[in-house]
Amino acid sequence: xxxxxxxxxxxxxxxxxxxxxxxxxxxxxxxxxxxxxxxxxxxxxxxxxxxxxxxxxxxxxxxxxxxxxxxxxxxxxxxxxxxxxxxxxxxxxxxxxxxxxxxxxxxxxxxxxxx
Amino acid sequence: xxxxxxxxxxxxxxxxxxxxxxxxxxxxxxxxxxxxxxxxxxxxxxxxxxxxxxxxxxxxxxxxxxxxxxxxxxxxxxxxxxxxxxxxxxxxxxxxxxxxxxxxxxxxx
Numbered sequence: 001x002x003x004x005x006x007x008x009x010x011x012x013x014x015x016x017x018x019x020x021x022x023x024x025x026x027x028x029x030x031x032x033x034x035x036x037x038x039x040x041x042x043x044x045x046x047x048x049x050x051x052x053x054x055x056x057x058x059x060x061x062x063x064x065x066x067x068x069x070x071x072x073x074x075x076x077x078x079x080x081x082x083x084x085x086x087x088x089x090x091x092x093x094x095x096x097x098x099x100x101x102x103x104x105x106x107x108x109x110x111x112x113x114x115x
Numbered sequence: 116x117x118x119x120x121x122x123x124x125x126x127x128x129x130x131x132x133x134x135x136x137x138x139x140x141x142x143x144x145x146x147x148x149x150x151x152x153x154x155x156x157x158x159x160x161x162x163x164x165x166x167x168x169x170x171x172x173x174x175x176x177x178x179x180x181x182x183x184x185x186x187x188x189x190x191x192x193x194x195x196x197x198x199x200x201x202x203x204x205x206x207x208x209x210x211x212x213x214x215x216x217x218x219x220x221x222x223x224x
């Protein structure tokens with residue numbers, strides 16, 4: 001099992017540029033989560049999808065952030081335009097059809113630096 | 116507003132010591148409390164606790180939930196350098212996990 005796959009692993013960009021982070025959940029998992037981790041705020045849930053449908057995006061910081069899940073095996077998180085305060089590690093996680101929280105598996109993360 | 120507070124924020128111990136980490140919470144619709152270990156990568160799952168007073172154990176790690184006190188502790192006995200990590204506590208509220216800030220544990224040889 002390949003686990004949750006995220007790309008890129010590192011991204012450095014300049015303020016104002018568009019950034020797209022990608023996630024491939026574990027095959028067969030029907031829930032997908034995007035988190036952001038910073039020193040100041042810790043690990044925060046940004047958005048949650050179930051069966052490819054966004055269920056709760058209340059954690060998305062502002063309109064510059066958007067997320068899509070066009071199919072069960074792919075999701076993107078886009079930031080446009082990016083700002084230095086968006087610098088963080090972004091994790092994608094997926095969970096099994098049982099919905100049991102202990103089966104929420106995290107990807108390796110994307111470390112985003114906005115200059 | 117839901118709150119998950121961990122203490123201490125960081126600690127340094129020597130190999131062989133015992134470590135106790137604390138997590139307290141104030142949330143609505145509590146379902147479970149989870150502990151994760153995060154090294155230089157993604158958080159990995161350690162324990163899920165739903166019932167008060169029942170200890171979960173895995174090797175040198177153990178955890179217990181006190182629903183009356185709205186808290187949990189994670190114990191690590193006979194610590195090793197490989198235990199150095201950030202330990203995250205999370206509370207499940209509906210389908211969401213609300214995380215604490217974490218406790219950074221450094222184990223010196």
